[in-house]
Each structure stands twice: as structure tokens, then as C-alpha cells.
Amino acid sequence: MAVGAAGYVFRPSTLDGVRRVLELAAERGVPVVPRGAGCSYGDAAIVAEGIVLDTSRMRRVLAWDPETGIVDVEPGVPVADLWRYVLGDGWWPPVVTGTMVPTVGGVLAANGHGKNAWRRGPIGEHCLELDLMTADGAVTTVSPKSDPELYYAVPGSFGQLGIVVRARLAMKRVASGLVEVEAVSAPDLEGMLRLLEDGLGRWEYLVGWIDAFPGGRRLGRGLVHLARHLEPGEDPEPAQTLRAERQDLPDTLLGIVPRSVVWRALKPLTNRPGMRTVNAVKYRLGATVGEDARYRQTLAEFSFLLDSVPGWKRIYRPGGMIQHQSFVPTGRAHDVFAAQLEACRRAGLPSFLAVLKRHRPDPFLLSHGVDGYSLALDFPVIAGSRRRLWKLVRRLGELTVEAGGRFYPAKDAALPGELYRASFPGGELDRFLRLKARLDPDGFLRSALADRLFTSG
Ligand SMILES: Cc1cc2nc3c(=O)[nH]c(=O)nc-3n(C[C@H](O)[C@H](O)[C@H](O)COP(=O)(O)OP(=O)(O)OC[C@H]3O[C@@H](n4cnc5c(N)ncnc54)[C@H](O)[C@@H]3O)c2cc1C
Structure with a gap:
């Protein structure tokens, strides 16, 4: 949203169509970038003066086994279609992102994680095999057994090794369409990290929301949400709650205000004073709930919070x-995140939305998983502050690298390439680039993100 590029968009609906797009790019000597739903609002799915290969018409479920929970999908299947398809048989995707709009291909390419990353890892761990169309148009079925080097490199490759044209995923059994949620407030960052650490092993999902505006003793205050699936027998009507239509969010808030207009009410508040107030009110409302407030929510309601405000991205117009x-090992998380929140405040650019999650390492080549925490900071790009924001992101990145951390670049656009490279001191990025040179020797698969992070720096 804050960055853009002009290119030619092709929307093939078949494998041959995808191949023809790659052939056309080779004939014309222009780069190609795959694109799913475009939810990476940084520069992951854009390329200047090239071809955008949009997979949104390749959205069929190819095979489904309700006994084993194994599903084969085309790359453009949105997360929304995936869970809707499997839920009625008592299954749910083991990893879902905070919105159901992204496609399976896009989430796999980013190796996305959910609020249960500490337990289930990223989505790549639940992909049993995938079909990859490389730049020459050849399709290879890749699994951990057939080609471990390639298999562990594709998730997190951001479309730079080939186009995922089919994925086989393992779903997770659920006994109900509901989760039990506990909401607890934390007075500061230390309290928040302690609550999350205590939740490990007891809850499937852990997520902390931080009010990034106050400093001093209130630095890092916020709310923690912990959730678990219901066990068999806990839901009095599982056949009902497992119906996809029972998961749908109501079209109105409080039965009156259409959700489609909520973003309009938020827009006048999307500035520093407004968001300071919104964050403070949110904290106080959550804090009055007190310790140990428990309630039940549908899986969709709990998992896809931002989808409850349709069109929310418009509140950030025109700058985006x-x-x-950033991902930081547990022992350093408090100090690094405190320094990052303080750096934002000092720069006069407090994050409008700050979210903490717990993670663990995983076997992928360009993994962002660490045995520790991630802090996601959303920043509006406001006229006049762009340079300051890019400089701030550099400082945030330096703090992460000094602590031996990693980055998830899906929604970034400002992290400098040399810091991304420095987050892989084991030479993983060079191994990745050697693989890329073998699979795509002419470098047809390109993106603004790959130019910034993989090949620069
Ligand atoms: C509100 C919101 C909440 C989010 N929450 C989370 C979260 O909780 N956890 C998380 O991990 N992420 C989260 N994300 C980020 C999101 O999961 C990633 O940005 C994901 O990559 C988006 O998928 P997409 O289909 O929109 O792909 P795009 O944004 O279109 O593309 C993303 C990348 O995938 C590549 N790509 C797309 N399709 C293919 C394909 N078939 N083959 C090869 N490469 C491909 C593109 O080239 C690009 O590099 C969130 C995003 C939003 C907007």
C-alpha cells in the first residue's frame, strides 16, 4: 500500500496458462512476480515494468479426504475457502493468518505463521508436498523426501524459486467450531511477556496486543488473549458450530451499524492523537475485564479479527x-522490544498497532522462526514522515540483528538488505541464492522485495 509499481497483470486459470505467462516473459525479457491476494502490503508481490502473475483464478480444491484431513489445493485458494471447505468434516487449518483473505500459495511463499506458531510452527510444516513450476515451465513435485533442499527452501522464498501450482496440506482435527478465550491485561511489557510464557503448553493460541503510545512504567502495557480448542463433549452442539455459515460474522455491529462503514468512523481517528485515544480506550476496556475473563468465540471470529472491519486498509489512505x-530470542526479547518501542516514541512515530507472538525454530532455509517472540509494528506512511520512518525501521532492524534475531518481511518495505542478510550469519541467504541461480539462471522471477532483501546488501 505504501509502495507500488506499474506492470502487466495476467490471470491464468490453468497450468498451461501459467506456463504461457512465463514463456511470454522470457520472449520479452521482462521479470515475473507471482501474486496471490496481494495481502503482503509491502513490496513482496510487485515488480516494476514486469509481469504480475495473479493466481486468483486458480482457486479449486482438487482433492479432499475427510478421514485423513489431507487436502490438495490450487495456489489461489483463499484461506477463507480452505477452512470453509474442511470445517464441516471436523477439521481446521493448523496455521491461519490474521486475515482469511490471503491465498494458500501466498501464505506458503511467505511461510506464514499463526497465533499458535510456538506450537505448530509456520505453514510450511503442514505442507506434505507441492508442485513447483520453475522459470523454464517445468513442474516438479517436491516433498521433504524427494528433494529436502528445495522443499525446505520454497516456504519463505517469496516466489523467487518458482510458482507453487498445487499444495497438499494436512489439516488439524477439531471437535467444535468454538474456542475458549481468556483475556488478561498486562500493565507493562514484562508482565505481558510473563503472561505469554505462562500460557505455553496450556493454550493453543497466544497473542499480545500492545498499546505502543505510553512510555515509562506503562511501556508495553496491553492485553493478552489466550485460546484453546474445545475438547469433545465441551460443546453442546458441535454439529451446529462446525457449520461454516455459523462462523460468519454478523453484517452489523450491535445489530445497527453496518460493518462496511466502520472504517469510515475510524478514518478521522487515524492520526497520532486519535490513535493514542483509541489505544488507551481499548486498553482500559480490556483492563476492566480483569484477570481470568473467559468466553467462547467462533474459530473465525477469534482467528480473523481484522476481517471484522471490512475495507480497514482505507483508513490509511492516501499514504498507506x-x-x-522482528523476531528475538526469549532472553533478549524484553530489552530489544522495550528499546524498539522507545525508539518509535522518540522518533515521534509510535506504532498504531503492535502485536506480540511466541515462536519456535523451524527447519526452513530462510526461516524467521526463533525460540522467542516477535513484535509486529504497524506504521502509517504519512506525508513528510517517510524518510524518518525508513530511518526508524533501520534502527529497529539493527536492534534485532544485534540480538541474533530474524525478520518476517511479508508486510515490510523499509528493512535494508544488509540487515536482512546479517540476520542469516550461517550463510543461509547465499545457499538460497545458489539454489535460485540453478532454478532460474536468467533471473526471470523477481520482485521489489527480492531486489531489496535477497540480492542487494
Ligand atoms: C490483515 C493481515 C493480517 C495478516 N496476518 C498474518 C499473520 O498472522 N501471520 C502471517 O504469517 N502473515 C500474516 N499476514 C501476511 C500474509 O499472510 C502474507 O503477506 C501472505 O504472503 C499474503 O498472501 P497473499 O495470497 O495475499 O500473497 P501476496 O501478497 O499476493 O504475495 C505474497 C508473496 O507470495 C508470493 N506468491 C504468491 N503466490 C505465489 C505462488 N502461487 N507461488 C509462489 N509464490 C507466490 C508473491 O510473489 C509474494 O512474494 C497478514 C496480512 C494481512 C493483510
């Missing part, structure tokens, strides 16, 4: 927004 998400 970026997100910076």
Missing part, C-alpha cells in the same frame, strides 16, 4: 502503511 516484524 507498512509493518515491521
Whole structure:
């Protein structure tokens, strides 16, 4: 949203169509970038003066086994279609992102994680095999057994090794369409990290929301949400709650205000004083709930919070927004995140939305998983502050690298390439680039993100 590029968009609906797009790019000597739903609002799915290969018409479920929970999908299947398809048989995707709009291909390419990343890892861990169309148009089925080097490199490759044209995913059994949620407030960052650490092992999902405006003793105050699936027997009517239509969010708030207009009410508040107030009110409302407030929510309501405000991205117009998400080992998380929140405040650019999650390492080549925490910071790109914001992101990145951390670049646009490279001191990025040179020797698959992070720096 904060960055853009002009290109030619092709929307093939078949494998041959995808191949023809790659052939056309080769004939014309222009780069190609795959694109799913465009939810990476940084520069992951754009390329200047090239071809955008949009997979949104390739959205069929190819095979489904309700006994084993294994599903084969085309790359453009949105997360929304995936869970709707499997839920009625008592399954749910083991990893879902905070919105159901992204496609399976896009989330796999980013190796996305959910609020249960500490337990289930990223989506790549639940992909049993995938079909990859490389730049020459050849399709290879890749699994951990057939080609471990390639298999562990594709998730997190951001479309730079080939186009995922089919994915086989393992779903997770659920006994109900509801989760039990506990909401607890934390007075500061230390309290928040302690609550999350205590929740490990007891809850499937852990997520902390931080009010990034106050400093001093209230630095890092916020709310923690912990959730677990219901066990068999806990839901009096599982056949009902497992119906996809029972998960739908109501079209109105409080039965009166259409959700489609909520963003209009938020827009006048989308500035520093307004968001300071919104964050403070949100904290106080949550804090009055007190310790140990428990309630039940549908899986969709709990998992896809931002989808409850349709069109929310418009509140950031005209400048758009970026997100910076850093991953820091547990022992350093408090100090690094405190320094990052303080750096934002000092720069006069407090994050409008700040979210903490717990993670664990995983076997992927360009993994962002660490045994620790991530802090995702959303920033509006406001006229006149763009340079300051880019400089701030550099400082945030330096703090992460000094602590041996990693980055999730899906929604970033400002992280400098040399810091991304420095987050892989084991030479993983060079191994990745060697693989890229083998699979795509002419470098047809390109994106603004790959130019910034993979090949620069
Ligand atoms: C509100 C919101 C909440 C989010 N919450 C989370 C979260 O909780 N956890 C998380 O991990 N992420 C989260 N994300 C980020 C999102 O999961 C990623 O940006 C994801 O990549 C978006 O998928 P997409 O289909 O929109 O892909 P796009 O944004 O279109 O593309 C993303 C990348 O994937 C590549 N790509 C797309 N399709 C293919 C394909 N078929 N083959 C190869 N490469 C491909 C593109 O080239 C690009 O590099 C969130 C995003 C939003 C907007």
C-alpha cells in the first residue's frame, strides 16, 4: 500500500496458462512476480515494468479426504475457502493468518505463521508436498523426501524459486467450531511477556496486543488473549458450530451499524492523537475485564479479527502503511522490544498497532522462526514522515540483528538488505541464492522485495 509499481497483470486459470505467462516473459525479457491476494502490503508481490502473475483464478480444491484431513489445493485458494471447505468434516487449518483473505500459495511463499506458531510452527510444516513450476515451465513435485533442499527452501522464498501450482496440506482435527478465550491485561511489557510464557503448553493460541503510545512504567502495557480448542463433549452442539455459515460474522455491529462503514468512523481517528485515544480506550476496556475473563468465540471470529472491519486498509489512505516484524530470542526479547518501542516514541512515530507472538525454530532455509517472540509494528506512511520512518525501521532492524534475531518481511518495505542478510550469519541467504541461480539462471522471477532483501546488501 505504501509502495507500488506499474506492470502487466495476467490471470491464468490453468497450468498451461501459467506456463504461457512465463514463456511470454522470457520472449520479452521482462521479470515475473507471482501474486496471490496481494495481502503482503509491502513490496513482496510487485515488480516494476514486469509481469504480475495473479493466481486468483486458480482457486479449486482438487482433492479432499475427510478421514485423513489431507487436502490438495490450487495456489489461489483463499484461506477463507480452505477452512470453509474442511470445517464441516471436523477439521481446521493448523496455521491461519490474521486475515482469511490471503491465498494458500501466498501464505506458503511467505511461510506464514499463526497465533499458535510456538506450537505448530509456520505453514510450511503442514505442507506434505507441492508442485513447483520453475522459470523454464517445468513442474516438479517436491516433498521433504524427494528433494529436502528445495522443499525446505520454497516456504519463505517469496516466489523467487518458482510458482507453487498445487499444495497438499494436512489439516488439524477439531471437535467444535468454538474456542475458549481468556483475556488478561498486562500493565507493562514484562508482565505481558510473563503472561505469554505462562500460557505455553496450556493454550493453543497466544497473542499480545500492545498499546505502543505510553512510555515509562506503562511501556508495553496491553492485553493478552489466550485460546484453546474445545475438547469433545465441551460443546453442546458441535454439529451446529462446525457449520461454516455459523462462523460468519454478523453484517452489523450491535445489530445497527453496518460493518462496511466502520472504517469510515475510524478514518478521522487515524492520526497520532486519535490513535493514542483509541489505544488507551481499548486498553482500559480490556483492563476492566480483569484477570481470568473467559468466553467462547467462533474459530473465525477469534482467528480473523481484522476481517471484522471490512475495507480497514482505507483508513490509511492516501499514504498507506507498512509493518515491521522482528523476531528475538526469549532472553533478549524484553530489552530489544522495550528499546524498539522507545525508539518509535522518540522518533515521534509510535506504532498504531503492535502485536506480540511466541515462536519456535523451524527447519526452513530462510526461516524467521526463533525460540522467542516477535513484535509486529504497524506504521502509517504519512506525508513528510517517510524518510524518518525508513530511518526508524533501520534502527529497529539493527536492534534485532544485534540480538541474533530474524525478520518476517511479508508486510515490510523499509528493512535494508544488509540487515536482512546479517540476520542469516550461517550463510543461509547465499545457499538460497545458489539454489535460485540453478532454478532460474536468467533471473526471470523477481520482485521489489527480492531486489531489496535477497540480492542487494
Ligand atoms: C490483515 C493481515 C493480517 C495478516 N496476518 C498474518 C499473520 O498472522 N501471520 C502471517 O504469517 N502473515 C500474516 N499476514 C501476511 C500474509 O499472510 C502474507 O503477506 C501472505 O504472503 C499474503 O498472501 P497473499 O495470497 O495475499 O500473497 P501476496 O501478497 O499476493 O504475495 C505474497 C508473496 O507470495 C508470493 N506468491 C504468491 N503466490 C505465489 C505462488 N502461487 N507461488 C509462489 N509464490 C507466490 C508473491 O510473489 C509474494 O512474494 C497478514 C496480512 C494481512 C493483510
